[in-house]
Amino acid sequence: MVLSIILIYVYDYACVELVNPMIVCVCNAVTESQIRLAIDEGALTVADLRARLAVTSECGCCAAQVDEALARRLLEIAGARASDPSARSLPATR
Numbered sequence: 001m002v003l004s005i006i007l008i009y010v011y012d013y014a015c016v017e018l019v020n021p022m023i024v025c026v027c028n029a030v031t032e033s034q035i036r037l038a039i040d041e042g043a044l045t046v047a048d049l050r051a052r053l054a055v056t057s058e059c060g061c062c063a064a065q066v067d068e069a070l071a072r073r074l075l076e077i078a079g080a081r082a083s084d085p086s087a088r089s090l091p092a093t094r
């Protein structure tokens, strides 16, 4: 109930800061954890994330946050691989 109220509130003001920082795409209720998991499972671009999670497919206001989440996770994975070349990927976060 509280989450629904927050989503409705944020949807009305979709281009302002999100009330819940964990939700990246308000239109599709996609969290950063879901984005990170999709990246861990092979998504490499915003288009990949759109195909898997529908982020950026409605109002598009989440595009910058999706791009930032993607860049952050890819940098984390690259850093982990640099420090441990045998590591194929980081464990999924939820």
Ligand code: FES
Pocket (backbone or CB within 6 Å): 014, 024, 025, 026, 027, 028, 055, 056, 057, 058, 059, 060, 061, 062, 063
């Ligand atoms: S917030 Fe509208 S498409 Fe993601």
